[in-house]
């Protein structure tokens with residue numbers, strides 16, 4: 005039986021990956037290492053507590069002794085733990101370099117010492133930076149622009165260097181903007197949906213014409229699994245859907261589904277250094293047999309409805325978490 009250490013498994017994508025994979029692969033057992041930072045939440049994994057093939061370890065990927073212990077009896081690592089919110093990285097970058105860059109180094113070194121069979125790093129399309137037209141392929145050079153994407157790029161390239169230098173089996177996925185249930189409500193879709201449901205303003209950056217690719221969380225997880233099973237060591241794989249939308253159009257669709265007025269949109273000062281367009285070509289991954297299973301229109305509507313049906317979950321964060329209030333007030337004030 006394969007035993008995999010998944011880091012950041014209490015987060016949005018990591019929790020979906022664990023639930024999805026355990027359900028679909030009876031030969032898999034998972035160790036979830038998560039620090040439970042402000043956005044880590046074990047309620048995303050409710051029901052798994054006593055699962056015979058699941059174990060949770062509360063801890064920091066920056067702690068070498070703990071990481072070595074967590075790797076005991078594991079054959080492979082899938083590393084998702086990260087500080088993930090670009091806006092926060094503009095306000096306070098240190099934790100991004102600690103967790104995203106140094107934490108990845110700690111995991112790589114421990115994996116090497118423990119002769120771990122395979123290491124997959126979940127990177128992001130943001131490592132390429134912005135481009136006005138066309139699509140980045142894995143052969144293009146990286147031009148990250150925010151502290152978040154710079155800290156992810158350092159880790160992404162370190163993982164690939166490890167494969168070259170130490171001949172370890174290491175892989176990277178570079179996924180695009182992901183949506184689905186249980187995303188922390190500071191990210192644009194759950195933030196805008198929950199604000200609209202409460203008849204609060206939707207703070208739209210600048211002219212709202214920034215373009216993003218939107219990937220459903222299960223398609224993202226299936227892409228990670230495809231690369232894990234079939235990817236070539238030392239290689240990166242772009243992971244994106246066929247849906248590109250401006251932030252303005254995304255906002256309009258949220259309001260339409262919820263039957264709320266466009267007057268809820270409040271234009272705010274653009275994010276400093278805001279990348280205009282992310283666009284990646286995922287032919288290389290598609291050649292491994294991966295393809296998106298979910299159409300944007302229906303998966304997006306279901307996602308919006310999920311937030312409508314789970315007010316208790318996001319209200320507990322938005323109304324009761326002191327961290328959310330502190331951050332949101334600071335970020336929002338600086339944007340208006």
Ligand SMILES: NC(=O)c1ccc[n+]([C@@H]2O[C@H](COP(=O)([O-])OP(=O)(O)OC[C@H]3O[C@@H](n4cnc5c(N)ncnc54)[C@H](O)[C@@H]3O)[C@@H](O)[C@H]2O)c1
Nearest residue numbers: 012014015016017038039040041044064065084085086182
């Ligand atoms: N969400 C997206 O749109 C997207 C797109 C592409 C790539 N990614 C990447 O996918 C991964 C997961 O993203 P997400 O949206 O699920 O993130 P998230 O913010 O929802 O979850 C991150 C998780 O990491 C944990 N964590 C943070 N610091 C840690 C540390 N030092 N030690 C152990 N655990 C720690 C948190 O507690 C949390 O559970 C990240 O690496 C992110 O860069 C995300």
